[in-house]
Every structure is written in structure tokens, then in C-alpha cells.
Amino acid sequence: MTVETIQNPGAAIAAGQKLAIADCDIHPSPKSVEKEVFPYLEKRWQDHYNTYGLLLRQPYQNGPAYPKGQPDAARRDAYPPNGGRPGSDLAFMQTHHLDRYNIQLGILNPLRSGQGLQNPDFAAAYCKAVNDWQIAEWTSKEPRLKGSICIPYEDAALSVQEIERRVGDPNFVQAFMLIRTSEPMGNRRYWPIYEACAKNNIPLAVHAFGFGGSPVTGGGWPSFYIEDMVGHAQSAQNLISSIVLEGVFERWPSLKLIIVEAGFAWAPSLGWRLDRVWRQNRHELPHVKRPPSEYMRQNVWYTTQPFEEPDRRSHLKDTFEWIGWDRLLFATDYPHWDFDDPQRIPLPRADAETRNAFFLQNARDLYGV
Amino acid sequence: MAKHVVGAAKDVPPGERLRVDVAGTPVVIYNLGGEYFGLLDRCPHMGGLLSEGIQIGLVEAPKPGCYSYDRAGEIVRCPWHGWEFDIRTGKSRFDPKRWKTRPVEVETAEVKDAQTIDVAQDGLNIVVTL
Numbered sequence: 001m002t003v004e005t006i007q008n009p010g011a012a013i014a015a016g017q018k019l020a021i022a023d024c025d026i027h028p029s030p031k032s033v034e035k036e037v038f039p040y041l042e043k044r045w046q047d048h049y050n051t052y053g054l055l056l057r058q059p060y061q062n063g064p065a066y067p068k069g070q071p072d073a074a075r076r077d078a079y080p081p082n083g084g085r086p087g088s089d090l091a092f093m094q095t096h097h098l099d100r101y102n103i104q105l106g107i108l109n110p111l112r113s114g115q116g117l118q119n120p121d122f123a124a125a126y127c128k129a130v131n132d133w134q135i136a137e138w139t140s141k142e143p144r145l146k147g148s149i150c151i152p153y154e155d156a157a158l159s160v161q162e163i164e165r166r167v168g169d170p171n172f173v174q175a176f177m178l179i180r181t182s183e184p185m186g187n188r189r190y191w192p193i194y195e196a197c198a199k200n201n202i203p204l205a206v207h208a209f210g211f212g213g214s215p216v217t218g219g220g221w222p223s224f225y226i227e228d229m230v231g232h233a234q235s236a237q238n239l240i241s242s243i244v245l246e247g248v249f250e251r252w253p254s255l256k257l258i259i260v261e262a263g264f265a266w267a268p269s270l271g272w273r274l275d276r277v278w279r280q281n282r283h284e285l286p287h288v289k290r291p292p293s294e295y296m297r298q299n300v301w302y303t304t305q306p307f308e309e310p311d312r313r314s315h316l317k318d319t320f321e322w323i324g325w326d327r328l329l330f331a332t333d334y335p336h337w338d339f340d341d342p343q344r345i346p347l348p349r350a351d352a353e354t355r356n357a358f359f360l361q362n363a364r365d366l367y368g369v
Numbered sequence: 370m371a372k373h374v375v376g377a378a379k380d381v382p383p384g385e386r387l388r389v390d391v392a393g394t395p396v397v398i399y400n401l402g403g404e405y406f407g408l409l410d411r412c413p414h415m416g417g418l419l420s421e422g423i424q425i426g427l428v429e430a431p432k433p434g435c436y437s438y439d440r441a442g443e444i445v446r447c448p449w450h451g452w453e454f455d456i457r458t459g460k461s462r463f464d465p466k467r468w469k470t471r472p473v474e475v476e477t478a479e480v481k482d483a484q485t486i487d488v489a490q491d492g493l494n495i496v497v498t499l
């Protein structure tokens with residue numbers, strides 16, 4: 001009898017797996033900000049970073065507002081063997097994640113990218129540096145990976161500059177914001193961003209979290225991380241309501257909005273409620289010409305991680321059908337702790353073509369890659 | 370069912386664990402204060418490797434405002450989504466009837482004719498029945 005320790009538990013899975021996957025939410029980190037991001041940051045801002053760090057508009061300045069589900073919010077098996085934070089080592093990400101799950105397209109969504117920094121000029125400089133870093137360390141080395149244009153979204157003019165800097169650059173497939181903005185997202189101060197995205201046909205992804213300064217729930221600052229996590233659904237509903245009701249999709253009908261990491265099963269009930277109240281109060285906002293749910297179906301996509309886990313899988317079937325199978329994008333959130341495994345999510349039954357769309361083709365069509 | 374010698378008992382002292390592949394099945398063996406317990410090394414949720422998870426104690430609240438902490442090291446927390454399993458039974462803490470990982474029978478025995486190199490020729494070995 002021989003006894004082997006398991007060196008690569010993923011190998012067996014990868015060999016038996018044919019399905020090609022698009023992962024619409026991967027989080028890369030620099031091995032070291034000084035080594036990898038500083039080369040793209042002016043000296044003035046390097047000094048600023050060294051002196052003050054990245055100060056966000058939130059009441060907890062030393063790290064996240066809540067303890068994460070695991071240290072560094074990461075899967076405990078995602079630490080690169082050569083050291084560094086999870087998500088900081090391309091070679092390890094390739095074997096541990098991309099190869100293992102046959103990921104053909106991976107969308108990089110950098111966090112700690114300068115978004116939400118209180119100093120708007122520093123936010124813009126840091127976002128630009130993080131965008132350059134994505135090219136240098138990730139997308140230029142691994143063609144399966146595509147970057148996100150991080151924008152200092154609290155300042156629309158600076159954000160538009162950054163979007164326009166990257167227009168036509170094949171390293172990027174979307175512009176990137178965080179959900180918890182300082183004003184509801186349909187507010188006019190953000191409109192130039194939507195105009196720039198629509199004009200240049202760049203989808204706009206909006207990821208859970210963010211540092212707008214408002215409490216993370218409609219009822220104030222809760223006590224626990226679980227409330228922070230379920231709060232993303234509230235924040236996403238706020239943003240969709242605001243964007244639809246302010247008439248953003250009426251002004252820029254081609255704008256593509258992707259809700260990332262905030263769940264999706266709430267979308268049907270939000271649509272029903274918005275439609276009902278719209279029917280009753282339509283005269284207040286005549287610029288919203290159609291029922292709000294129609295804009296949701298036309299302009300909004302959702303990444304599916306963290307997946308919904310109802311006791312009965314069939315309950316999700318209706319949800320998928322209301323949203324549209326073509327509007328749901330698979331994502332893992334690698335290397336974070338609430339990672340979804342493509343083979344283990346309780347996906348409703350569907351034919352092969354629909355599954356393929358869900359796991360790959362929807363993303364390819366949306367991003368045009 | 371067959372018995373498999375997977376290692377020398379002295380190499381897995383109390384508080385330690387051993388991850389082994391037993392005839393193609395991933396198994397993690399824990400030593401809790403001198404007693405050995407085995408679990409299928411695959412979380413029933415999405416398949417995270419329990420052997421990569423930390424061992425914690427059992428925090429419970431018999432009623433709100435009153436907390437207990439005991440059985441230090443006897444609960445394994447999945448390295449992915451943090452589900453907790455009782456190492457002695459493989460059952461999850463939040464729904465032990467429905468969600469569990471398979472317990473694997475482990476004993477220690479002297480095995481004289483063991484073929485494997487990393488097994489003690491004198492002293493106790495860890496033997497898995499699978």
C-alpha cells in the first residue's frame with residue numbers, strides 16, 4: 001500500500017471538466033504597493049501614501065468596518081506558497097484557479113484601488129496607477145485576464161478623464177465603481193460617468209462595498225459582519241431604484257450596468273415593487289416612460305456570487321427566468337472566502353446551451369471578447 | 370472495507386492533523402487529546418478541503434447574553450465559507466442532521482508487516498478502515 005499526501009486536489013477536477021468558464025469577479029492584489037504600484041504613482045503621491053496611507057470616508061479608519069469571514073477576507077487555501085497576499089501571485093492564480101476551473105475569461109476587479117479615498121486628486125492618481133498596474137502585472141502576462149478601469153467615482157470629471165484614457169485599450173473591458181457611493185447613484189453628479197460609458201460602449205460594473213460615508217444599512221451602522229454582507233442587497237436595490245427613477249437609462253439607453261457581488265434573488269421583488277409604486281405615482285417622474293422593471297431587464301446584468309442557496313433549487317428557477325438567463329454572469333470572487341465553485345452552485349436545471357451562456361457566453365457577448 | 374496503514378501515530382501528536390489519500394479518497398485525521406478521528410476531507414457545501422481549515426472551540430449561547438466556550442480544537446472551520454464541523458462526528462454545527470461530512474474509522478495498532486516506509490515498525494500506526 002502506498003500513502004500519498006494530496007498535493008494538488010484540483011487536478012482531478014480539472015481533468016474531468018469540459019465546461020469553459022468566464023469568471024466575472026476576480027480580485028488581484030499587489031505583492032507590494034511600493035514595488036508594483038509606486039512605479040505608476042507620482043512621487044508626491046508616493047510620499048502621501050507613505051505618510052497617511054489610503055484614508056477612506058468611513059468611521060473606521062484602521063481597516064475594514066467589520067471583521068471578515070476569514071482573515072484578509074480570503075480562502076485559507078489561497079495564500080501563494082511563495083508568500084504574499086491571496087490574489088497577489090499570477091503563477092499561483094493560474095494553477096490554483098484559472099487552469100483548475102478551465103476559466104477562459106477572468107475579469108479583474110481590484111479593491112483598495114483608490115476608489116472612495118477622501119482626497120479626490122489622490123483618488124484619481126491612485127486609480128490611474130492601479131489601472132497601469134493591472135496591465136503591467138496581469139493582463140499583459142495572461143490573456144485570459146481582462147482589467148477594470150478603476151475610476152475615482154466621487155469626482156465625475158476626473159473619472160471621465162480616466163475612462164477616456166483607456167478607451168480602445170484591449171486590456172480593459174469595463175469601468176468599475178463600488179456600490180456604496182456618497183449620494184444615491186442616480187444623482188446628477190455621477191451622470192458624466194454614465195455618459196462616458198454609454199458613448200464609448202464600456203459596461204459599468206458596480207461592486208459590493210464602498211465608502212460613501214453613509215451607514216451600510218438604511219437603519220444605521222449594524223453590529224455584525226453578517227449585516228454588512230446582507231446589506232449589499234439593500235445597497236444594490238437603492239442604486240438600481242435611483243438610477244432608474246432619475247432617468248439615467250432613459251437618457252443613455254445603451255448604458256450597461258453590472259451589479260457585482262450583491263446577490264440577485266431580490267431583483268424580481270424590487271421590479272414588482274417599483275412597478276407598482278411607479279403606476280401609482282407616475283406623474284411625479286414623467287421622464288420614466290416605461291415600468292421600472294423594463295429598464296432593469298434591458299440595462300442591468302448581475303454576477304451570481306455569492307450564489308443564492310434556497311432549500312429548494314426549483315425556487316431559483318423562477319428567479320432566473322424573471323431576471324433572464326442571459327443577464328446572469330457567473331463569478332467566483334476568487335480568492336475571497338465566499339468563493340463560489342462553478343461545479344457546486346445549486347444552478348437551476350437548464351439545457352446545455354443555456355448553461356454555456358450562463359457560464360461563458362453571456363460574459364463574452366457583454367464584453368465583446 | 371479494508372484497513373489501510375496511513376502513518377505512524379507518533380508523527381501526529383495531540384492537536385495535529387494528517388491529510389492522506391486512502392485508495393483515492395481524501396481523508397483528514399485529527400488527534401484530539403490522544404484520540405484519533407477521521408473525516409472525509411471534502412466539505413459537503415462546495416468541497417473546500419477541511420484539512421486546510423482551522424480548528425476552533427465550540428462557542429455557544431445557551432441563552433442570549435450568556436456564552437460558553439469549550440472543546441477547544443474539536444471543531445474544524447471550513448477554509449472557504451466557514452461552516453463548522455464537529456471533528457468527533459463529522460456533523461455540521463448549524464444543521465447536524467442534514468449537513469455532515471463522512472466520518473472515517475481510525476484506530477491505532479501495531480502493524481508488523483507494514484510495507485510503507487513512513488510507518489513505524491515498532492510502536493503504533495494509524496490505521497484507517499475504508
Ligand code: FES
Binds near residue numbers: 447
Ligand atoms: S465549501 Fe465548506 S463551507 Fe463552503
